[in-house]
Amino acid sequence: MRFLQSLDTLATHANGWAVSAGASMAPVFHYLYGSERRDILVVLLVMIALDWLTGVYAAEKDLTYSSDYGLNRVPRSLFLIALPAVANLLDRVVGTPGFLFFGVTFGLIYHTWTSLTANAYCAGWPLPKSVVKLVSSEIQAKAERAARKGKG
Template sequence: MKNNAIAFPLFGTAGGTFIPVFHFLYGEGPTRFAIMVLYLGLIGLDWIAGYRASKIDGSYASEYGINGAFPTAFLLLMPAVGHLIDGILGMPGIAFGFLTAAFALHIWKSMTANAIRAGWEKWVPEWAMSTVSDEVEHKLARARERIKRKTDMLNDEDKGA
């Protein structure tokens, strides 16, 4: 009984805050909600695949992960910018749809490339692999650079000790 006394006001406050903020940023209706859930799902899958890939190839660094929060915030705000542009210009979701689809494509490419780097290519269709081959190469190059920096830092620490 005591848990419900705390949980109900807490969830009510969260819902009373989240829903109006969501509607302000992204618009109302089940379609907008579904689009943003899909968009958030892509971002989450990209983070999971990227984390796994970096652990496998040894390029994981908490600094890199923390810095990844800024581009994620940018990706989350771009559909909101589209919604606000639509509101200002009186358009029926054109800017929202364009920006959301454009950035979702970018996230999909990143997620697919990270899945390939993580060794999950057996679940990635051949057409998708060829579509993101340049993204895979860029991600591998960045991973090699992070590994080199980590190795150089460790070597510098060993020389100083």
Template sequence: MKFLQAIHHGAAPTNGWAATAEAIVSPVFHYLYGFGRSDILVVLLFCICLDWVTGIQAAKKQDFTCPSEYGLGRIPRTLFFLALPALANLLDRVMATPGFLFYGVTFGLIYHTWNSLTANARRAGWPVPKAIANLVESEIKAKSERAMNQKEG
């Protein structure tokens, strides 16, 4: 009986729409980013989300800018960050360098985003271990200077 209930719930219209969406999106995703690369892309997306959260908090605390203004200004940057690994993957395919550019670009973006989110967390007053804060000191300084210039301008 439970088997029949499972089949009944599996054949629900919403599941049909989800399966159709996956059937369309999945090949496009694999074409753009390659197979077996979802884990590193999840890491990148997670770092970008944390960068948004910490950036909004730092903006509220130090820049006194509206969080929605900060967030809307980050959308083009985020789309660019998500497009770069796809471009690198396509270049890898053209140049027959399996994953060389893709992983190099993606790890570079993760490193850059890690620096940014750590500096934002520090500027927001969140506890960041001193050793890590020292690693991103130049990013913290650059963000603070940019915030001061925005206040003056």
């Protein structure tokens, strides 16, 4: 009986709309990104989210954060999410099963990892010295950008 009572909270209009949206978007995502690629796309999305998080903390620490900073990240993130879809479609056209998709996606993951790691360093979060050394050029670029922004 208790199980049936808990179903009342599941059968809502909002949940119905969410299920409908998910069911109608699933074929679109399958078409754009291909099958069996959810895991790597989840990795990319988590990396983008971590880049946002660390970027906000780094910008707040060096006093360069503004509402423009956050708004400018939205088109950049949409671009990063769209590139694997374009690569997947090109794979289909050229006939290379996943070559471009995986190359572009792993490249974006590496680029985003470098950015979020440098942001974490700039935010003052502890990182191993070996990791800091790996992303030192990105750290320097972010520091120079923050210095230019602070002067303007």
